[in-house]
Amino acid sequence: xxxxxxxxxPKSKRPKKSKKVIWLLFFFIISAVYVIFFYTNDYIINRxxxxxxxxxxxxxxxxxxxxxxxNLPKSYIKALIMLxxxxxxxxxxxxxxxxxxxxxxxxxxxxxxxxxxxxxxxxHTSDESLRNMATSWGPFQIMGYKCIQLRIKLHNLTGKDALxxxxxxxxxxxxxxxxxxxxxxxxxxxxxxxEYPLTGEPLTYDPSYVSHGLKYMxxxxxx
Numbered sequence: 517x518x519x520x521x522x523x524x525x526p527k528s529k530r531p532k533k534s535k536k537v538i539w540l541l542f543f544f545i546i547s548a549v550y551v552i553f554f555y556t557n558d559y560i561i562n563r564x565x566x567x568x569x570x571x572x573x574x575x576x577x578x579x580x581x582x583x584x585x586x587n588l589p590k591s592y593i594k595a596l597i598m599l600x601x602x603x604x605x606x607x608x609x610x611x612x613x614x615x616x617x618x619x620x621x622x623x624x625x626x627x628x629x630x631x632x633x634x635x636x637x638x639x640h641t642s643d644e645s646l647r648n649m650a651t652s653w654g655p656f657q658i659m660g661y662k663c664i665q666l667r668i669k670l671h672n673l674t675g676k677d678a679l680x681x682x683x684x685x686x687x688x689x690x691x692x693x694x695x696x697x698x699x700x701x702x703x704x705x706x707x708x709x710x711e712y713p714l715t716g717e718p719l720t721y722d723p724s725y726v727s728h729g730l731k732y733m734x735x736x737x738x739x
Contacts, residue, residue: 560731564598568735571603575655578679586687589694593683595732596706599725600657607678609651615659616650631709633661645670654678656706658685665689703729 561568571594579597583590601607621627623638623646638646649660653674662685663670672681686694686706693702693711701711703726708719718726 560728561735567602568598571598574603574605582683591733591736592694592699594736595729597655598732599729601655607655609653611651619646619650654682656682658682700726
């Protein structure tokens, strides 16, 4: 039966539109509205205004001074503090069970190494120290085992000098990205140890981690 003839049928007998197509169209519209509202305006900044101002209040002056000393962009460092710890003082810690398990395996010789850490480096490490090494500390949430790379004691990453040593690690580990303006890669590297993928989705725990960081940078540049 031709479409024209359908017009003369009772509504109950006309072919029904696919509910699937209607739902797909609805989902597309909602997704478009979400993207426009949350990512193309200042919603992220306005929602986070208190924490952003707190970051500047708690860390601004010291960050400005250390950025000059280490040749790092202050807007990136402040945005990173905002992403990782919300500018809080004191900063909550975060224990990473999967990192702890890998460090235990390395110490026991069941795993050759974890990043640059070998079983020889962990030979005399207590279980409590392993747990602390598997915990992220300070305003940048630097993993405790990074103290080995920096050749410092763990308490340097967890105490009053956490800001300095966190920035020192950033400078040594991926400062080359910051000094060439590759901020998208830098945010991704801090969170994953890898530069932003050339194709596909970011590997960060929060898919919006990098995009939010770039927005926070803009806020601190304008201050």
